[in-house]
Amino acid sequence: MDSHALHPWMLLTDWREDERPFLTLDLSAWPQTQPLAPLPPVPILAFGPASHPQAASADILIEAPITLPGFATAIAKTPRAAAVLVQLLRAIEGLAPERALPLESLAFAALQGGAEHAAWRAARALSTAPPPGTLHMRRDGATLHLLLNRPAALNAIDRPMRDALADAFTLAALDDTIACVKLRATGRVFSMGAELAEFGTTPDPVQAHLIRARTLPAHAMARRCAIYDIHIQGGCVGAGLEMAAFAGRLTAAPNAWFQLPETAMGILPGFGGCVSIPARIGRQRAAALMLSGKRISAQTALGWGLIDAIIDEPPANEAGTDQAGG
Secondary structure, three states, X not given: OOOOEOOHHHHHOOOOOOOOOOEEEEOOOOOOOOOOOOOOOXXXXXXXXXXXXXXXXXXXXXXXXXXXXXXXXXXXXXXXXXXXHHXXXXXXXXOOHHHHHHHHHHHHHHHHOOHHHHHHHHHOOOOOOOOOOEEEEEEEOOEEEEEEEOHHHOOOEOHHHHHHHHHHHHHHHHOOOOOEEEEEEEOXXXXXXXXXXXXXXXXXXXXXXXXXXXXXHHHHHHHHHHHEEEEEOOEEEOHHHHHHOOOOEEEEOOOOEEEOOHHHHOOOOOOOHHHHHHHHHHHHHHHHHHHXXXXXXXXXXXXXXXXXXXXXXXXEOOOOOEOOOO
């Protein structure tokens, strides 16, 4: 018997002494009328027919390009982050963004103060952050053009850039004469996520949560998601993907790729991604991206619904136009 296999009688057992980091579910052997309830407090990885009546209750339905061994390895490295992540995704499924975002932040704060994230920070070599990023902004009629400009750091989002994004998104939320917000990025990648050199600079998790409540760009962006038009080139990682997934229209170049590495850092996506990404691809595929940490291609992202189209759009330059001069 697989020691990680889930059986119906387990749903009524006491989990206090059970430290297995995940459980697997063979849907072909699970009774169709047996609900997956109450769910254990760890990830449930299901395989078998997706048409099974209980399939939607699992945290993940295993599918290519991510395999069961890949999930097992990733979860075993940071089991607490994995457990908190799936419990959060279960709890906020179907909630409006304004109700779900504070819960994401609280879960992030809990992990931020935990041993797994502390171990990740301790293992990292100290680094100096590149120069601060800028957000170029111009208006053309009813369209607001925004440009991430920190190519030396692969457009990693630092505090100045985060605050500028929050200000721009707040303007778009308040000004109903803005009918479209076009967000692009300079350089060969859209964004490699949040600036890692800033992790741990606010050691008090409660204070960090309160800062996010005031400054997280997703709060303003979520109020008018439909007006956002975002295009991805190259890498789109972590916070960059979490932000982009809120857009009403999200396109990507053929060379684009997507990744959410946060659980390997002992935390979870805390830039709004636990809200934005399930809204696009569903809770199970969102959990698959987050728990595995694997990259997916533009083609896979299109098939999953993470992006709306693949378009070979020229990268923007620092003037906010494409490099062909348009």
